[in-house]
Amino acid sequence: MSPLSLPIAELARRVQAGSVTAEAVARESLKAIADRRGLNAFLHVSEHATLEHASALDARRARGETLGALAGVPIAIKDALCTLDAPTTCGSKILAGWRSPYEATVVSRLRAADALLVGKTNMDEFAMGSSNENSAFGPVKNPWDETRIPGGSSGGSAVAVAAGMTLGALGSDTGGSIRQPAALTGTVGIKPSYGRVSRYGLVAFASSLDQVGPFARDVPSAARILAVIAGHDPRDSTSSAAAVPDYEAACQRDVRGLRVGVPEDYFGPGLDAEVADHVRAAIARLEADGACVVPIAMPHTRHGVATYYVLATAEASSNLARFDGVRFGLREERPGSDLGTLYDSTRSAGFGPEVKRRILLGTFVLSAGYYDAYYAQAQRVRALIRRDFERAFAQVDVIATPTSPTAAFPLGERVADPLAMYLADVYTLPASLAGVAALSLPVGRTRSRLPVGLQLIAPAFAEERLLSVAAACERAAP
């Protein structure tokens, strides 16, 4: 049995016991990555560094050292996270080949837990997209059907796990960028509560929404990665000082008596019937396990897309200003050209069309005369969406919804229609705007064998509860 088919805890146990070497795991992972190169999931593979690191781990074990929680576990890193031994491009031409002089906190934590950091994964440029077609380095393909998208923006990370190249991956989720590709690739993806995981070293898209989170093939494996990366970081002022509980232990709890809220607002027009059936069936299984299903109302859900695309683009327009060709990354310069021309030509050549669209949108909504009508108004609606969740969580323990309105759609289908593309995240945006904890886990396949995801949402910092319900769902799967 390939070590790559094991749950993470089991693989780490075997590496620690010496029944499998980290080097053998590294070789298998690198081979799988090479074999599935056609999926375009990786932008950089750290072959040499991974093998060296694996041998070092084996040597430490041989000396009797106790290795970390992710001993010898191959993990892929979304290319939005800064790494020292691999380039960080964020899927953009403007950062092509850029090497960060520092490392993201989450990457350091994985390293400290003895994970094998095999490479950097493809993504929508600057995490802006829901299909991975906005990567400057070509789209990622869905391993279940290579003519279809894997979801985005963390599509490469989702595919690395779904196609068995790694056991885990880190993604980032701003409005659904972990949950939606998890749903479309049949993996587990967690968007932690805002502030649960450090953002230091995550190239910012929308700072008030961005969170780093894990992908894995099962809930306890995802829980283990989350436990490693979560916790306060003095370098991130928005990271919470709250203690990190035992997420893996939470996966063992049962759900008897837990109240599961089902908002009808998430099951309206636009939801694919097959997806709806699978999601309702999963909720029914939870009920059969002793959970109590409660219909709830989330009336401001319908404003989620509009609110998100005002706030996220506003923040992005400012966050992306630093890509100006002066200090790092692409610099388009002609002799004698002035400063304005340097900015114009660098940013024109370096950013793709979706990034430009969002910078323009974001610049507009912050402009004098429009700020109140757009940015300030969207902040008010964000407060209402947050209140929807507060009211719901006064009644129920978790909320269950579809993750994505459809299964994976064909490559190219929505490229020319940004609004249709934006609707792919309609169910994931509200939890991001509210800053609460959410995840997606696979609950079935469509008749064309495409995965369907269930989204579970819990209050901020109630990841334990979220994982208990998700693990119960996973155990109850037919």
Place this chain on the structure above:
Amino acid sequence: MPERWEAVIGLEVHAQLLTETKLFCACATRFGEEPNRNVCPVCLGLPGALPVLNRHAVELAVRAARAVGCALHDLSVFARKNYFYPDLPKGYQISQYERPLATGGHLEFEGEGGRKRAGITRIHMEEDAGKNVHGVGGDSLVDLNRAGTPLIEIVGEPDLRSGAEAAAYLRALRDVLVFLGVNDGNLEEGSFRCDANVSVRQVGDAKLGTRAEIKNVNSFRFVQRAIELEVARQVAILESGGRVVQETRGFDHDAGRTYSLRSKEEAHDYRYFPDPDLPPLVLDPALKGGELPELPAAKRARYQALGLTPQAAQVLTGHPGIARFFERTLALGASPVSAANLIQTEVLRDAKLHGLDAELGVTPEQVAELLRLTEAGTISGKQAKEVFVAVAGTSRMPSAVVEERGLRVVSDEGQLLPLCQKLVAENPKQVEQVRAGKKSMLGFFVGQVMKQTGGAADPKLVSALLERLIAEEKT
């Protein structure tokens, strides 16, 4: 300026806070390092780097706000001011906008017609930009050592009425910040910078005229001059029936004029919004209490109460290092007036003042002992000068020098009397003048005795002897 016009001036001051490290990262704030040395991912604005607020900067900003009577806000918000410039690494400056740290204070200062008071609208915290260096072999270079240095911006009400008044306000504000230990008051190095908003209106008008903002003037004298020139320019426009245009102007000292930098239409839309990387600043209640250092105005009043002249009090509060020296000398038992005199005449002659540092060459201990020796009559004033020179720059104490050189006031009447008798005998004309009531001529005789004793004679005794001799001769 024709009398019917009135100038209206408000100043915006940027003062660098005296922290060891930058506002949002751990880089040093030292001035004068090699370019791009004090930088890190945060102040370079590298992708993924995040700001973390410097607590000491908040403490200093709060101190400044309290000293000028501002209301401190329990909650203030950092915002992003967005614009592109090579010295601004993130493409935005982190500042405070809608919700500043403090509002509504005032500053008292000595104006032309006596004590004046000007309002302070607000004080907010922000980070400094880096520095562009132009024309290096045809290139422009960027030095980001200064990027991220903590500043407070102190926005003044338009309560000032002349260039001279603006300069006086600015001096008083600098003194306050320097005595608080908040800022080093260094205009030349740019750690204390000023923009002036200037408009004119007809006397009696309640409405303000259209204003021009003069940017970054780097000395008190230049501020006064730039404002005077700008007021004259605006009055000339209005007198000739024209209209003042709202714009930003620069100051060219050599040409003696202000000039247009950009008009209102070219002004940036900074697209301020709350910085999502920084939670709102909630003030620690402990920061709001506690005693503030004594401010220069209070010090001056106290020194005058000790018997110092207003001028002496002004000189001794010109720099916190000098005030500290004076107060320490008093604490060692020196009398205020003689300590003040010695500090002004001797100590300050070779003082080196830079920022908050004062190199004074001697210690309060040395000065206090020297004053003690002089006042006890152990050595003369002339000898005191000699001793001062001998101890300056060394760790030797005056008593040791006096001992070693055998310095003593000659107060032996038997030794001084023959000298005085001889002088009186040799200078009958001068003696006559003294007798005729020309008291100052007595000084001539005292001076001669001092000269012949190498300054060692006790001048009081000499004076008494001479007066007696001259009076005796008459009878």
